[in-house]
Amino acid sequence: MAASEQKQLEFKVPNLEGVEKPIKNVIFRVSRFDPDRDREPYYRDYEVPVYRFTTVLDGLLYIKYNLDPTLAVRYSCRMGVCGSCAMIVNGRERLACKTNVLSLNSNIVTVRPINNLPLIRDLVTDLRPFFEKHKKVMPYIIRDDIEAHQDREFLQSPAELNEYMMLTDCIKCGLCYSACPTTATDALFLGPQALAQAYRYTIDSRDAGAALRFDVVDDPHGVWRCHFAGACSAACPKGVDPAFAIQQLKKLLLYKRNAMKSRKPAPESEKVREGTSVEEVLKSMPKEWPSPPAPK
Amino acid sequence: MSAPASSGSKFPRNMRGVLGGWARVSHANFERWLYLMHRLTGLVVGLYLIAHLAETSDIVPAYLSGDENIWNNLMQSLYTPAAHAGLLIIAAFAVYHGLNGVRLFLAASGVGVGRPIRPEWPYAPVSLRSFQRSLGWLFIAVTLILTAYAFYELFVVTHFV
Amino acid sequence: MVRESTLMWIQYITGLGILVLGALHFASLTLLAPGGYPGALEYKIVIFRYTDPLWAAALEAFLALLSYHVFNGFRVLLLELNQGSGWTKAVNVTMALAAIAAFLYGTRTILVFHLGGAI
Numbered sequence: 279m280a281a282s283e284q285k286q287l288e289f290k291v292p293n294l295e296g297v298e299k300p301i302k303n304v305i306f307r308v309s310r311f312d313p314d315r316d317r318e319p320y321y322r323d324y325e326v327p328v329y330r331f332t333t334v335l336d337g338l339l340y341i342k343y344n345l346d347p348t349l350a351v352r353y354s355c356r357m358g359v360c361g362s363c364a365m366i367v368n369g370r371e372r373l374a375c376k377t378n379v380l381s382l383n384s385n386i387v388t389v390r391p392i393n394n395l396p397l398i399r400d401l402v403t404d405l406r407p408f409f410e411k412h413k414k415v416m417p418y419i420i421r422d423d424i425e426a427h428q429d430r431e432f433l434q435s436p437a438e439l440n441e442y443m444m445l446t447d448c449i450k451c452g453l454c455y456s457a458c459p460t461t462a463t464d465a466l467f468l469g470p471q472a473l474a475q476a477y478r479y480t481i482d483s484r485d486a487g488a489a490l491r492f493d494v495v496d497d498p499h500g501v502w503r504c505h506f507a508g509a510c511s512a513a514c515p516k517g518v519d520p521a522f523a524i525q526q527l528k529k530l531l532l533y534k535r536n537a538m539k540s541r542k543p544a545p546e547s548e549k550v551r552e553g554t555s556v557e558e559v560l561k562s563m564p565k566e567w568p569s570p571p572a573p574k
Numbered sequence: 575m576s577a578p579a580s581s582g583s584k585f586p587r588n589m590r591g592v593l594g595g596w597a598r599v600s601h602a603n604f605e606r607w608l609y610l611m612h613r614l615t616g617l618v619v620g621l622y623l624i625a626h627l628a629e630t631s632d633i634v635p636a637y638l639s640g641d642e643n644i645w646n647n648l649m650q651s652l653y654t655p656a657a658h659a660g661l662l663i664i665a666a667f668a669v670y671h672g673l674n675g676v677r678l679f680l681a682a683s684g685v686g687v688g689r690p691i692r693p694e695w696p697y698a699p700v701s702l703r704s705f706q707r708s709l710g711w712l713f714i715a716v717t718l719i720l721t722a723y724a725f726y727e728l729f730v731v732t733h734f735v
Numbered sequence: 736m737v738r739e740s741t742l743m744w745i746q747y748i749t750g751l752g753i754l755v756l757g758a759l760h761f762a763s764l765t766l767l768a769p770g771g772y773p774g775a776l777e778y779k780i781v782i783f784r785y786t787d788p789l790w791a792a793a794l795e796a797f798l799a800l801l802s803y804h805v806f807n808g809f810r811v812l813l814l815e816l817n818q819g820s821g822w823t824k825a826v827n828v829t830m831a832l833a834a835i836a837a838f839l840y841g842t843r844t845i846l847v848f849h850l851g852g853a854i
């Protein structure tokens with residue numbers, strides 16, 4: 279489709295304001311806590327130069343590299359998919375790597391660890407209670423024939439996929455757990471993340487574990503201590519909407535309990551997946567992976 | 575500070591509690607406000623029920639002794655603007671709690687919370703922009719209207735205003 | 736024991752019933768009372784509402800629904816404030832007893848007239 283004359287590519291000089299030089303200095307008010315020395319957390323101010331695209335995580339790392347290397351902060355992907363950098367920025371549950379400092383419209387950025395989980399140090403909380411509650415709801419497909427044929431897929435229509443697809447985006451960051459009013463006083467409450475995942479697996483047409491999960495969530499500290507404050511969905515950085523899932527889970531418990539228990543899970547496909555079987559793949563896996571070519 | 579005795583005690587539990595948790599109003603979304611009001615109104619009206627049962631049982635000594643005035647005098651002593659203001663608050667709270675309860679029951683039955691979507695940035699969760707939100711506003715309006723009617727009955731009809 | 740979903744289902748149903756009977760209770764003091772609101776608290780009219788079988792039945796039903804709904808509500812609140820088997824057991828027992836006590840106490844007020852002042 280080569281045209282006789284190609285449109286001249288126009289190169290527009292990009293707006294470099296704030297990209298090459300910092301725009302201003304912003305005070306980062308960071309919650310600090312050393313368990314060996316302090317009784318309770320306190321705030322410490324740091325002055326941080328901020329560019330147009332500086333995120334809160336960038337600011338915290340600037341503090342760590344240049345001002346105070348003792349600052350403890352969790353981060354990993356710095357692009358909003360790992361869920362490590364969950365913290366409370368200016369009173370709101372945010373991912374630090376996805377929060378642009380200038381968008382906060384404030385000269386003081388207050389950074390605090392997330393709520394309702396034990397505080398280990400500075401901005402780092404103990405996520406183990408959060409993960410334990412997730413494990414309690416058995417977040418995996420449960421069915422009798424899961425081991426039977428590993429070379430063929432289960433049949434699931436796009437409509438059946440849509441029922442739970444939204445809930446698979448969860449990155450287990452803990453922001454919903456931090457925002458929930460019930461977790462603020464109820465240490466046994468499963469939390470919005472675990473309950474949403476309970477619904478995600480229960481409604482999955484491939485799953486047959488509804489009875490087991492119902493016993494876990496139909497508990498004085500399970501689904502029924504959610505009062506639809508919606509703070510979890512408002513806080514979720516991935517748009518998972520756990521509040522929706524929890525209300526649907528309540529609906530299953532109230533109206534569809536027997537139907538879900540006797541539901542037949544999605545059947546297996548007749549077609550065996552083309553290509554090698556699982557055993558062959560395992561046999562042909564190399565003992566050592568080849569190393570990349572040496573640089574020239 | 576000296577070394578702490580056990581590792582459990584030196585890491586604060588960091589639970590927000592009632593004031594920072596249930597009652598957190600900073601950056602609270604609409605449904606969170608409704609939840610807080612639901613708790614408050616339920617608590618107040620529930621306590622009022624106990625007081626009300628005690629108050630209305632005072633008709634029994636009036637009946638047993640055949641003396642109407644025990645009851646009528648009690649009613650007269652409560653026929654004050656202050657007592658009626660209290661009753662107005664109870665009425666408003668009870669209406670709000672009942673109507674919001676209907677909304678919560680509908681939500682727990684899967685009505686008004688929308689259908690699952692494929693999230694696109696900026697992620698606006700479907701449950702927070704579905705029918706239940708309009709229902710919330712509608713019920714607040716109905717609560718105000720019925721409170722106005724209660725005000726009419728408690729203050730205008732009784733010529734306190 | 737009883738499933739939490741059963742307790743909550745009854746909580747929802749009693750809530751709906753309370754809405755209807757509560758409106759009726761309010762109406763019996765204003766719209767449906769001869770002479771309107773202040774007169775509805777007159778001794779004779781109050782006695783009428785306790786002795787008339789329909790009104791008494793409505794009040795009794797209202798009381799039953801309220802006893803369950805209010806004290807289950809308190810139970811939920813208290814269970815969220817503190818956890819631990821001792822506290823949980825204490826809250827469950829106390830709220831159940833309080834609900835029964837409130838119901839019996841209110842029933843006494845309603846029944847006194849029917850039993851000719853026997854209780």
